[in-house]
Amino acid sequence: MEGASLPGTARGGAVVNHASLVDRLRARALGSGAALFGVTDLVESSHGSRLHQWLTDGMHGEMSYLARDEAVERRVRVDRTLPGARSAVLIGVDYATELRPDAEVDPSRPVIARYARGRDYHDVLPGILEGLAAVIRADHPEARHRPYVDTGPILEREWARDAGLGWFGRNTMLIHPQRGSWFVLGILLTDVVIEPTGSFDEDRCGRCRACLDACPTGALLGRNAEGAPVLDARLCISYLTIEAKGAIPLDLRSKLGNRVFGCDICQEVCPWNERFAKEASLPAFAPRADLDGVGLVELALRILEMSEKGYQREFADSPLSRPRRRGMLRNLCVGIGNWLAGLDGKAPTDALDFLGQALTDAQPLVRAHAAWALGQARSEVADTLLEHRLREETDPGVRVEIEGALAWT
Ligand code: B12
Ligand code: SF4
Ligand code: SF4
Known part of the structure; x- marks a missing residue:
């Protein structure tokens, strides 16, 4: 301390x-x-x-x-x-270079966890x-x-x-x-003995439960009998968007909103951050210019055009390299799907164009999540794209996603 x-x-x-x-x-x-x-x-x-x-x-x-x-x-x-x-x-x-909550951010823009900007x-x-x-x-x-x-x-x-x-x-x-x-x-x-500076033995959460109430997926389970806080990582957006390699469970996709890499919600609502947090002093944590103000579709298109090698080169010094190109595209498809779900069938053309291209990506994981996102668009153009793809798609998992996406009609 x-x-x-x-x-x-x-x-x-x-x-x-x-x-x-x-x-x-x-x-x-x-x-x-x-x-x-x-x-x-x-x-x-x-x-x-x-x-x-x-x-x-x-x-x-x-x-x-x-x-x-x-x-x-x-x-x-x-x-x-x-x-x-x-x-x-x-x-x-x-x-952190941005201390205010991200909640008001435009749903057409990606939210990336502060540590990764x-x-x-x-x-x-x-x-x-x-x-x-x-x-x-x-x-x-x-x-x-x-x-x-x-x-x-x-x-x-x-x-x-x-x-x-x-x-x-x-x-x-x-x-x-x-x-x-x-x-x-x-x-x-x-292996040198250095005099300890003293431990922090108090729990200053008191009766506050703001983080538990705000977590969109119910990943925070409260304190156990010994007082240890418990998090089920399988439900945590941070885990789902960074660590999980496969498909994001269907029932959790809508809960991600536009959080395409990591999650800060349970810290944004914490009164200790509201009152005492300070901005990062190291220039290394200044946000990358190419992510500043970027739209979900713009970023997704940029990444879709990269090879895995190109993606690793582009994000070599960024935490974004961890989920790899396919994981990041998966996350962006979910973000785009959640944005389109709120537009009452009026999906912008560039979003549909991107999802149409992603539907033919070499990675089944990307195709599967593009299909889901098109299902959220609830539009004839989206359905036509899905129907065309269904005729050619051979991956059983992707076929299930396409059929699920068409099921709303
Ligand atoms: C695996 C991991 C994850 C997993 C699981 C997180 C978790 N809460 O366990 C996932 C992918 C979900 C994750 C997410 C995030 N992570 Co992470 N993660 C780790 C990692 C690599 C290991 C954590 C671990 O071992 N978890 C297992 C649990 C059981 O251990 P624990 O969390 O340390 O919990 C201890 C307490 O429960 C305690 N305990 C036990 N009994 C009792 C009793 C009492 C009374 C008390 C008080 C405590 C207590 O014992 C446990 C073991 O010591 C650490 C780095 C590291 N090497 O520690 C970073 C780390 C925890 N992550 C970090 C960060 C920044 C994040 C994110 C904010 C990133 C983001 N924005 O998306 C989120 C936050 C989500 C959240 N609310 O935790 C930072 C946290 C810094 C901090 N100020 O706490 C760390 C320390 C990395 C670092 N080097 O800075 N992370
Ligand atoms: S990081 Fe997000 S999803 Fe994970 S426990 Fe916190 S609020 Fe919940
Ligand atoms: S929001 Fe902060 S102070 Fe409140 S319970 Fe959660 S960690 Fe503790």
């Missing part, structure tokens, strides 16, 4: 000026663009059983990388990742953590370190809570009382 300096201490016979190390680490972190800083001891996770239960309940969906035995063990026991690990230095970096934080935070490692190395040349920014099985939020960076909100986000939750986390494991 942004906080006080601590007295020097003696450990293992050697007197080390921890106070000054913590102070220098804090100064380096804050000077490099972090908003929050803290240090914690590394003990076995006290919430390992919660992680096991979440996985046993299948709430991680297709994110099998979370459930592998080795990954679970390493999440609970950090010394499996860095033998002899004793301390963790945590940073929180603000990323600029450069990928996975590429930005490691540099700050390497700088912190250099500060430790100046005192302890033999020290071993391991920086992580979602890059390994680490319970980042739990260690961040233990380092004083905030509490687990009902939306499962780590929230800091002077910052809200628009920050991402990075962690540096080290």
